[in-house]
Every structure is written in structure tokens, then in C-alpha cells.
Amino acid sequence: FERIWNRPTVYVKQLSKFALVATPDFSLYSDYPVAMQIWNHYRKQWLGTYWQTYGISVIPTVSWSNKNSFLWCFDGVPKDSPVILSTVGLGNDREAWKAFHEGWNAMKRCCHPSEVLIYKGKKQKKIICLI
Template sequence: MYKTQRNYENAQRMLFDGVGQYDIPELEPVQFDNAEFIGFNYARNAKEPENKAVHFFLDDYQFTRVWTDPDKYTAMLQRFKYVLTPDFSLYTDFPKSLQIYNHYRKHWLGAYWQMHGINVIPTICWSDRKSFEWCFDGEPTQGVVAVSSVGTQNSTEKKQRFLDGYLEMVERLQPTQIIFYGRVPDECKGNIVHVKRFSEKWHEVEVAQW
């Protein structure tokens, strides 16, 4: 029973027609109107999920379980208005093979959720310019996308890598809206929907109470 539930890398559960050199599952574009964003770690007990969107801008360990046991969470995620694809890390010091694997996992889950009727917003991730060869494979054009600037603005080098990828994303995908989690650099243009980090919201509450 365990073996059938935890199939090796989900390949026996479902295979999707892939695009690009690495057969990345392709996502369909969706449009966004309005929703309150919550982290996956708050999804199970969320009230009024039909008005909320689930994001995965968290440490990987908090959501790896959606990959290892996807069917356990699909029904829960179907309750939400939107679900972003998981933000599996693409650190620049990761081996290229691991970066591509994380990109594949993100898209496999997105395609699997779309197959189950979930409105999936693609989270766009990149590491450095070399990743542009594959990191946009499978992403839809002319739809809503999501990005996070968290952890990318604390050095000139990191900020430049983020801006390089952001501008490349805008040019290639021509998104209708950009869900932006974290601080928005002045150089980032487009139809941006800013989502504040939980820590920023908490700080605002503290200031208001003070």
C-alpha cells in the first residue's frame, strides 16, 4: 500500500506532455481578479477559502509534502480560489540538475492541480542567467504570474540577479498581472499586485497598536 501511494517521483501517478529540453509539464494561463493571500502553512484551518489564494513563499521543508503525497492535499487545495505553484528553491550554488528537478516538480504539481480543476497561478523562479535556458519552460504567456523578492535585495549582486530574471520574465511571458511577494524594487514595472510578507503585516499591526 505504501509503495502504491508514494510512487517513485510521481511518474507512475501521472505523466504530462512536456516542453523544452527537459520535458517540463506545461501550465495553462489564468487571470486574477481578487483574493487574500495566505501561506500554505495556514491553509488547513483557513476560513472562507473560496476568497483566498495559497502561496508557497516559505521554507521548502514546510511544503515538500505536497510533492511526496500530492493526493493527500489536492482536495484541500480545491477549496481555494487560487493556488500558486510551489516555490521550490533554485539557489545559485545548487547543482544544475537539482535546480531543473525543482523546476520540474513545481510544474508537475501545477499541471496535476489544473487537471483537478484548481486555478493555478504559476510562481516564476530563476537562479542566474544560465537558468534562463530552462526556467521559463512550461510557463504560460499572457496570464497572471507570481514572484518573490524575499532574500534577493540584501546585496547588489543578488538584487541584480533578481532584476535580470524579472525583466527576462516580463519580456518572455508578457504577464497580464504580477503577484509580487515582498518588497518591490523601483526598477520592477508592470501590472503589479503587491502582497506584503507576514512579518511586514505584523510590524504594521505593532506600529498601529503602539
């Protein structure tokens, strides 16, 4: 993602070939400083907006780190629209899944997504989510 961020114009032509693209999922690890988390959220949102100015259809990737991130991590995500989120890295960690579900509920309350597309880790056999 860093090369897309550093040279966004270079990738517009390639991305415009697709019917739909997702915003990059820059990491919001809870052990990152809050400023870095907000910076990564900003970069994701900026790239999505930039691509849209070139006529590219974009679905926002939604992510969060902990309850404190709920104050800003949904900023710029359109309401009543599709979103994409990831369960990569959650594995079988109960605490990670608990935090995921807290974020899931906060995302639903804030964004009211019309659809949620989920990409999962290779070791995850299935994911059951209801809106």
C-alpha cells in the same frame, strides 16, 4: 513543499477550497547543481498541472537562479497570463537585486505576463516594479 510533492493527492481536497493557488516555489539556488535546479522547476510545474486536472485554478510561480537558468526556467509558464514571484531572501544585497532585475527582464521577454504578483521578505519595506 516536500510533503506536498511526496503526497500530492492528500492535499488536493484542501487546495480545492481556495479560489486560486500558486505553484510551490522550490528553491533554484545558483549554488545548487543545475540538475537539481531543473528538477525543482519540473516539480513546481508538475504540481501545478496536476492540480489543474482537479479543477484547481493555479497561477505559476516564476523563479530563476542565474543567466544560465533563463534557458529553461520559464518552460511551461503560460504566456500573457498572471505570474507570481518572490523577492524573499534578496535583502539589501546589491548583487542579488541586480540578478533579480536581469531575471525580471528575461521573464518579461519570455512570458509577457499580464500581471505580476510579488511576495516580499518581511524586512523589505516596498518594491517598485513596472511591467
